[in-house]
Amino acid sequence: MNKKTRKIVYEKYGGRCAYCGQPIEMKDMQVDHIVPIARGHSDALMKANNIERGTENIDNYNPACRACNFRKGMLDIEEFREALMHGIDVLERNFTYRLMMRYGLIVKREPRTIKFFFEALR
């Protein structure tokens, strides 16, 4: 990817990760493929993610921090959301987490939904 395209992707959400919203340095930005390249052959998947012009297109690029890009991996947007939501179930099975809940050090937020940074901007 050339420097000019990287800069456009970086500025897409004001220098922040499209998913968690953390500010990221340009040098640390990872370019996420909203629909992963390897999965870009499904028209239904492309349509579900509002990508019209193929996987190697600016519409399909999101700026991402390392952590979000790592966790999203080969998932599309809804699969990524589900994976993150599943993380809560995993935590709730943890003894220390449950104990910290009991002591009020961790508070559940309801409703339990994840709105990605780029969705909140719309």
Ligand SMILES: [Zn+2]
């Ligand atoms: Zn992030």
